[in-house]
Amino acid sequence: xxxxxxxxxxxxxxxxxxxxxxxxxxxxxxxxxxxxxxxxxxxxxxxxxxxxxxxxxxxxxxxxxxxxxxxxxxxxxxxxxxxxxxxxxxxxxxxxxxxxxxxxxxxxxxxxxxxxxxxxxxxxxxxxxxxxxxxxxxxxxxxxxxxxxxxxxxxxxxxxxxxxxxxxxxxxxxxxxxxxxxxxxxxxxxxxxxxxxxxxxxxxxxxxxxxxxxxxxxxxxxxxxxxxxxxxxxxxxxxxxxxxxxxxxxxxxxxxxxxxxxxxxxxxxxxxxxxxxxxxxxxxxxxxxxxxxxxxxxxxxxxxxxxxxxxxxxxxxxxxxxxxxxxxxxxxxxxxxxxxxxxxxxxxxxxxxxxxxxxxxxxxxxx
Numbered sequence: 001x002x003x004x005x006x007x008x009x010x011x012x013x014x015x016x017x018x019x020x021x022x023x024x025x026x027x028x029x030x031x032x033x034x035x036x037x038x039x040x041x042x043x044x045x046x047x048x049x050x051x052x053x054x055x056x057x058x059x060x061x062x063x064x065x066x067x068x069x070x071x072x073x074x075x076x077x078x079x080x081x082x083x084x085x086x087x088x089x090x091x092x093x094x095x096x097x098x099x100x101x102x103x104x105x106x107x108x109x110x111x112x113x114x115x116x117x118x119x120x121x122x123x124x125x126x127x128x129x130x131x132x133x134x135x136x137x138x139x140x141x142x143x144x145x146x147x148x149x150x151x152x153x154x155x156x157x158x159x160x161x162x163x164x165x166x167x168x169x170x171x172x173x174x175x176x177x178x179x180x181x182x183x184x185x186x187x188x189x190x191x192x193x194x195x196x197x198x199x200x201x202x203x204x205x206x207x208x209x210x211x212x213x214x215x216x217x218x219x220x221x222x223x224x225x226x227x228x229x230x231x232x233x234x235x236x237x238x239x240x241x242x243x244x245x246x247x248x249x250x251x252x253x254x255x256x257x258x259x260x261x262x263x264x265x266x267x268x269x270x271x272x273x274x275x276x277x278x279x280x281x282x283x284x285x286x287x288x289x290x291x292x293x294x295x296x297x298x299x300x301x302x303x304x305x306x307x308x309x310x311x312x313x314x315x316x317x318x319x320x321x322x323x324x325x326x327x328x329x330x331x332x333x334x335x336x337x338x339x340x341x342x343x344x345x346x347x348x349x350x351x352x353x354x355x356x357x358x359x360x361x362x363x364x365x366x367x
Contacts, residue, residue, distance in 0.1 A: 006031055006062050008055045019048040019235070021055040023062070029108060034058045036126075037119045045230065047237055057115025060087065073123075077134060080116065085107055129309050172312035177225045179303050180313065186301045190259040191295055195273055195285075197255055198224075199307055201313040202246050206307045210236035210285055212272040226333060233271075234284035244333045322358060 007024045020042035021029040034055070041051045064083050065072055087109050121135040175183070180200050189194035198209055202224060211232045218224040223245050228238040256272075263276055273285040284309075290307060298304055311332070318328045329336065 005066070006034075006059045008052065008059050010052075013042055018042065018045075021048070021052045023059055026267060031058075031062060033123065034062065034119065040122060047239070049237070053111065054115035054118060057112040058119055060112060061116050061119075073128060075134070080113070080134065083116070084113070087112060149243070172316065173309050174313040174316045175303070175305055175309055177317075179301075180310070182301050183297055183303060183305065186297050189277060190255070190263050190297075191273065191276060192254075192297075194255050194259045194267045195290070196297075196307075196310060198248075198250055199310040200314055201252055202248055203244070203311045203318075205239060205311060205333075206287065206290055207236045208238045208240075208333070210234055210271075210273055210287070210290070211238055213270045214272060215270075217256055217272060219256065222250065222253055223247050234283065234286045236284070236287075238333075240333050240335075244330075246331055246333075249271070313338070320354075 005026050008023050009024050011020050011022050012018065013020050020038065022038055023034040025031050031255050036049055038055055039057070041054060042048075061083065062072065064076060064086050065079070066080065067086075068082065070079055087104050089103060117134060120128075124135055184193050184196055184200070187196065195209055198204055199206065204224075204226065208226045211227070211229055211234075212224070213227075216227060218225065225243060225245050226238055226240065227243045228240050264274075267274060267276070269282045269284070271284040275281055275283045275285060275289070279289065294305065294307060315328055315332055318331070319325070
C-alpha cells in the first residue's frame with residue numbers, strides 16, 4: 001500500500017463521542033494501517049492530545065516513506081535512521097552534521113519515533129511479521145543484580161526502541177518569586193488571580209485546575225481533590241489515573257471565597273473556572289481562554305511566561321528548600337519520584353553549597 005501526502009483529521013468516536021484523530025490520504029480515504037493503531041489508542045482511552053501527537057508522527061512517517069519509495073510494511077531500521085536524518089534536516093537538500101543543529105530538537109524527534117515504534121509494536125503484536133524487525137529485544141540480565149520490576153519480566157526479553165537520539169538534560173524554565181508576585185498583581189479579575197495562584201502554590205497542571213468542581217475544593221480542610229474525569233465539557237484532562245489530594249494555604253482558601261462571592265455569584269455551574277467576562281457565560285473555561293489571558297498579562301507585565309512555568313517554579317522551589325523528592329512527587333501527582341528527580345533536580349553550585357551548609361558539612365561563611 002502506497003500513501004501520498006496525508007492529513008491529520010479530528011474525529012469523534014461513535015457511541016462515546018470522545019475526541020480522537022486519524023489520517024486521511026490524498027484521495028480522502030482513511031490510511032488504514034494508521035487508523036487501526038490510532039483507533040486502538042482511543043479505545044484504551046489514551047489522551048486525545050497523545051493520539052493527535054502520534055497521528056502527527058505517523059503523518060510524517062508515511063510522507064517520508066512516500067518520498068523514499070518504501071512501503072510501510074517493508075520498512076526497516078535503516079529506514080528509521082534515514083527518517084531521523086530527514087526530520088533533522090533544515091531542508092530536503094541539506095545534510096545535518098553531527099555537531100550541527102537540526103530543524104527539530106532531539107526530544108522532538110524522539111517523540112515522533114515513539115509514535116512510529118508504537119505503531120509497529122502494535123502491528124507486530126497483531127501478527128505483522130515484518131513489523132517485529134522494528135522492535136529490538138533486550139534480555140534482562142541473569143546475574144546477581146536484579147533490576148527494578150525484575151519480578152514482572154522474570155528475565156524475559158522486553159521491547160525497546162532500536163533508534164533514539166540522546167537528549168541533553170535542561171533545567172525547566174522557572175520564575176523568580178518577585179515575577180510571580182507581579183503576575184498575580186496584574187490579573188484583572190479574581191478568577192484569573194485565583195487560577196494562577198492555584199497553579200503557583202499547588203503546582204497543579206492547567207488541565208487539573210480547569211477540571212475542578214466545587215466539591216473538589218474543600219475549604220474547611222484546606223485541600224483540593226484532583227479527580228481525573230474523562231468527560232469534562234472543556235476537554236480538560238488531569239493526566240493521572242487515580243484521584244489525589246493536595247493541601248492549600250489559608251490565603252488561597254480566602255481568595256477562592258472572595259472569587260465565589262464577588263464574581264461567580266449565582267452562576268449555575270459545577271465547574272470552578274467558568275466564562276464570566278467573555279464567551280458563553282457559565283461555560284467551563286477552556287485551554288485557549290487561559291492561554292489568551294496569560295498573553296494579556298505577559299504583555300502587561302513584560303514577563304514572558306506559561307502556565308506550566310508556575311508549576312515548574314513551585315516544584316523547583318520545593319526541591320531547593322530541601323523538601324524530599326518523594327513528597328514533591330506526591331504534590332505534583334507524579335506516578336514516580338524518578339520523573340520528579342529527572343525533571344527538577346538540577347542543582348547549580350549555589351544549591352550544592354546551601355545543601356552542604358544545611359547538613360553541617362560547611363560552616364557559615366564569615367561575613
